[in-house]
Amino acid sequence: MxxxxxxxxxxxxxxxxxxxxxxxxxxxxxxxxxxxxxxxxxxxxxxxxxxxxxxxxxxxxxxxxxxxxxxxxxxxxxxxxxxxxxxxxxxxxGEHATCGRLEENPMVSSAWLCRQLLQDLEANLDVPVDSLQRLCMERNKIHVKLRLLYKVKSLAREQLHGGFAESYPALPKYAEMIKSTNPGSYALVTWTDSLQFKACFISFAAQVKGFLDGCRPIIGIDGAHLSGYYKGVMLTVVAIDENNEIFVLAYGIVDTKSIDSWTYFFRNLRCLFAQYKSQKDDWTFISDRMRGVESALFKVFPRATRRICCQHLYSNCKAVGWSGAAFHKMFWIAENSYNEYVFEKAMSKIKDFDAATYDYLKNVEEQWSVHMFDRTVYCDHNTTNFVESFNAITKANRDIPVLTLLEDVRNWCMKRMGSRFDKAVYMEPNDITEHAKGVLVTRTDDFRFCHVTAAGGGEFEVRDGHVKFPVTLRNMTYGCRKWQGLGIPCKHGLRVIYNQRLDPRDFVSPFYKGVAYKLTYGDHMHPMADPTHWPSLDVPEITPPQGKRNAGRPPKQRRRAAHEAKKGKRHTNNKCSLCKELGHNAVTCKAKKASSKKTAHTTFSS
Structure with missing residues (x-):
């Protein structure tokens, strides 16, 4: 003292x-x-x-x-x-009685500030710098400039996740650890002759087994750009399980979206299937019109069926100038048509609207309307929303080093499959999934307005309003074709099933039952040790790729086209919740006003 x-x-x-x-x-x-x-x-x-x-x-x-x-x-x-x-x-x-407190302290350095805020940044590395500035003022009574806080976040990211250049040399060892801890997994890292990273492909044994044994034969593919120090694209293969939830099959990192990159990815996917004695090459793929996908896909899977995302197809039409409330309504009616009659009727209206639009949609080689889909797939997905949902999960991690990114994806998949593995243990083989139950409940509420007439021989005629649909329970053929498209009885089939005092669960596709769910989640991903505890392996230490980002903070948000609505803004085409029409809302609905006037006139007359 x-x-x-x-x-x-x-x-x-x-x-x-x-x-x-x-x-x-x-x-x-x-x-x-x-x-x-x-x-x-x-x-x-x-x-x-x-x-x-x-x-x-x-x-x-x-x-x-x-x-x-x-x-x-x-x-x-x-x-x-x-x-x-x-x-x-x-x-x-003397005392500092009247001079006040100095909030700007030049002795505050980025290293000292990083130590003070490391726990807060570890909890949320995406916290805005404005919030950090207020936190420093409330906690330490100092005013910190924003540019210093950006540097602090960069230092914290490097301390928490490691450096960008340090993660690439560990990738070959990471692939070997995946194959040793999860036997049967497919992990491949490729590099150039000069030991520069080129690409990688990863799929765990539990993922490929679950897909081949229980999932529907439809595969969604997409890519998302990395926003870290080095350039790259993360390609993903996502399927759909029995509960209509995403099921990650494989993922990898390549340099760019090109024919060579997609060919590398599809070849590894086929080698993955061949590793488990599956020579099937007529899978159904769904994606948008990315560069190089079509050429690479049919080069590796010659008999594959390709669906195109209808949301991207509609965006292409709007970019050309074919838009408006009328075209929007006719396009989505044609796109969601389960039978050819409704499709042709909607297309004829599109032809009257604009002949060039009709010719463009007719010349689309990919499958884009539901009535074109293969009935054995039992999937009516016509958008890549289920793949985009996985991209949204990885969005927060695509600006960190590549090894940490792959570890976060593996950890997310492991937790997801682990919870469903425990759930599948207690599921009975004949139980149907929650998704199938929800569809049956919704369609059960709608079949009350249908009337059935027995024609003999297991054939029935169901009248829905002024339209009649033939239904045959023996071979499960139905006029509206919704049953064949999804694998769950439609409202016309449910009307016949309940009329015959049968159980609708017996007519649900096996892809929605507990047997398939147990096969999909019959195995789980095994945990891995921390990189600091990995054994020494005789693998080369590769270097990062050549492509680096320019100076400045890389953008994380997708660039929207000129015809797209801005993020956070209400779309110009409002949809009425009463008449389901576009261009107005429930407050300005003319049908509502006409109904109100008619009701008032009836009340006045009485």
Whole structure:
């Protein structure tokens, strides 16, 4: 504890005090330039001024500091002791009564601030810098500039997730660890002759087994750009399980979206299937019109069927100029048509609207209307929303090092499959999934307005309003074709099933039952140790790819086209919740006003 000493007093150093003394150093020996205060003085004189005041050193024997404001009387005076190592405060007078508090402290460095905010940034690395600025003011009573907080976030990201260049040399070892901890998994990392990273492909044994044994034969593919220091694209293969939820099959990282990259990805996917004795090549793929997908797909899977995302097809039409409420309604009627009659009727209206639009849609080679889909797939998905949902999950991690990104994806898949693995244990083989139950409940509410007439021989005629549909339970053929398209009885089939006192669960496709669910989640992904505990493996240490991002913060949001609505803004084509028409809402609905006038007129007449 420091005491106030008189300038004439002497300080006697005892042996006990001298034990902890280090070798003698002068004051200048400590001025190595590592601290901001080191530049304030030189040879015992004022070297520079700082915002909080001035400091005077006289021949390295006395230390005097005053407040910046002239009206403030605060002053401290210290002098060096006999051994010229310790300092003693001689006088401390005055108080900071009227000068206020200085909130801008130039001694605050990015390293010190990173240590103070590391726990907060570890909980949420995407916290805005404005929030960090307010946190520093409330917690430490200091005002920090935004550019310093950006640097702090960068330092924290490197401490938490490692450096971008450091993650690539560990990828070959990471692939070997996947194959050793999860036997039967497919993990491949490729590099150039100069040991530069080129691409990688990863699929765990539990994922490929579950897809081949229980999932429907439809595969969604998509790619998302990385936003870290090095350029790259993350390609994903996503399927749909029995509960209509996403099932991640494989993922990988390539340099760009090109024919070569997609060919590399599809070849590894086929090798993955061949590893489990599956030579099937007539899978159904759904994607948007990405560059190089079509050429690479039919090169590796010659008999594959390709669906196109209708949302992207509609966006292409709007980009050309074919838009409006009328075209929007006719396009989605044609797209959601389960039978050819409704499709042709909608297309004839589109032809009357614009012949060029009709010709464009007729010349689309991919499958885009539901009535075109293969009935054995039992899936009516005509958009890539289930793949985009997985991209949304990985969006927050695509700006971190590649090894941490792959680990986060593996951890997410492991937790998801683990919870469903435990759920499948208690599921009975003949139970149907929650999705199938929900569809049956919805269609059961609609079949009450249908009337059935038995024709004999297991054939029936169901009248829905003014339209009649033939139904045959023996071979499960139905006029509306919704049953064949999804694998769950439609309202016309349910009307016949309940009329015959049968159980509708017996007519649900096996893809929605507990047997298939148990096969899909019959295995789970096994955990892996931390990279610090990995054994030494004889694998090469590769270097990062050549492609680097330009200076500046990379964009994370997708660039929207000129015809697309801005994010967070209400779309120009409002949809009425009453008449389901576009261009107005329920408040300005003309049908509502006409109904209100008719009701009022009837009340007045009575």
């Amino acid at each position: 420091l005491e106030e000493l008189d300038s004439e007093d002497e300080y006697i150093v005892t042996e006990e005090d001298d034990r902890d003394n280090v070798h003698e150093k002068t004051f200048e020996d400590y001025l190595d330039g590592s601290h901001i205060l080191d530049k304030m003085y030189k040879n015992g004189k004022i070297w520079s001024q700082l915002p909080f005041g001035s400091i005077v050193l006289e021949e390295c024997k006395r230390y005097i500091a005053r407040c910046l404001l002239r009206d403030c009387t605060w002053r401290i005076h210290a002098s060096v002791l006999r051994k010229k190592i310790s300092w003693a405060i001689k006088k401390l007078e």
